[in-house]
Amino acid sequence: MKTSDLIHERSIALADCNNFFVSCERRVDNDLDSRPVVVLSSNDGCVISRSNEVKKMGVKMGDPYFKIRNMLAFNGVAIRSTNMSLYQEISAEIMSRIKLYTDAVEIYSIDESFFNMGISNVKDPLSYCRMIKKDIWDKCRIPVSIGIAPTKTLSKLATEYAKKNDETGGVFWMDRARYMDMGFMSQFECADIWGIGRKISTKLDKSGIKTAADFIKKDEMWVKKTFGIMSLYTSWELKGHQAYALDTGGRPPKSIMVSRSFGNPITTYEEMLDPLLCFTVSAAKQLRK
Numbered sequence: 001m002k003t004s005d006l007i008h009e010r011s012i013a014l015a016d017c018n019n020f021f022v023s024c025e026r027r028v029d030n031d032l033d034s035r036p037v038v039v040l041s042s043n044d045g046c047v048i049s050r051s052n053e054v055k056k057m058g059v060k061m062g063d064p065y066f067k068i069r070n071m072l073a074f075n076g077v078a079i080r081s082t083n084m085s086l087y088q089e090i091s092a093e094i095m096s097r098i099k100l101y102t103d104a105v106e107i108y109s110i111d112e113s114f115f116n117m118g119i120s121n122v123k124d125p126l127s128y129c130r131m132i133k134k135d136i137w138d139k140c141r142i143p144v145s146i147g148i149a150p151t152k153t154l155s156k157l158a159t160e161y162a163k164k165n166d167e168t169g170g171v172f173w174m175d176r177a178r179y180m181d182m183g184f185m186s187q188f189e190c191a192d193i194w195g196i197g198r199k200i201s202t203k204l205d206k207s208g209i210k211t212a213a214d215f216i217k218k219d220e221m222w223v224k225k226t227f228g229i230m231s232l233y234t235s236w237e238l239k240g241h242q243a244y245a246l247d248t249g250g251r252p253p254k255s256i257m258v259s260r261s262f263g264n265p266i267t268t269y270e271e272m273l274d275p276l277l278c279f280t281v282s283a284a285k286q287l288r289k
Helices: 003-011 021-029 030-034 054-058 063-074 086-097 125-140 150-166 198-206 212-217 220-227 229-238 269-288
Strands: 012-017 037-040 049-050 077-081 104-109 112-116 144-151 171-173
Touching: 012 086, 012 125, 012 150, 021 030, 021 037, 021 049, 021 086, 037 054, 049 054, 063 198, 086 104, 086 112, 086 125, 125 144, 125 171, 144 150, 150 171, 150 229, 198 220, 212 229, 220 229
Parallel strands: 037 077, 144 171
Antiparallel strands: 012 112, 012 144, 037 049, 104 112
């Protein structure tokens, strides 16, 4: 078997919905197609989804709404409150479409899923994923980007590359020639690598390791000793060796979180008490399920 055939055989794709909550709002309100849009968290506390136009204004994820309210109004930005029931419904539609094209899907989040591309009837993964992308748009009216690679970590980077580079048409295959090219891999900052959090990326930066290429070049035993076994797995994955298989088992979460951001600063105990009690009840309800 040729190396290229082996890589194809074990390819993993990641489908990531573009600006998902905003895209859902645009699907149900066509007037939003020509306007910049933000979606706010529960109680309109902070920004949780932005259209591309809003990103260009410098608005960041998590920005408190009360701090940028006037700027958004000045720029004619449409404001929408989160509608999780709508987003979950559309997410289920998209995941169902993807399952028609593969034998294994891992639903990673409400707007992302990994899926197996190592299936015998797929001769051209790039064309195949372009077909999936088109089908999701035709049937669900949601734009997606798809990255294909031998590992989950590389497929994450491939998807980000597809999003940021228009010439890919929203689909990118990071084959061996790409991830073995340190010039190509040097464009990805460590902070953007799946599995490397802010704390580790800060430590890496202090050690002069700023990009994926820098990280790949480091001795594996040094990586394990300095940053732990999970960072070693990330190093393997960046080199094309699978450390993480598709998880299609739907295992229960290890933690439960119920959180909200407030529309204005909370300064007294009394203002905080009622919401805290409500969130505790909601968390307990999830736990009982």
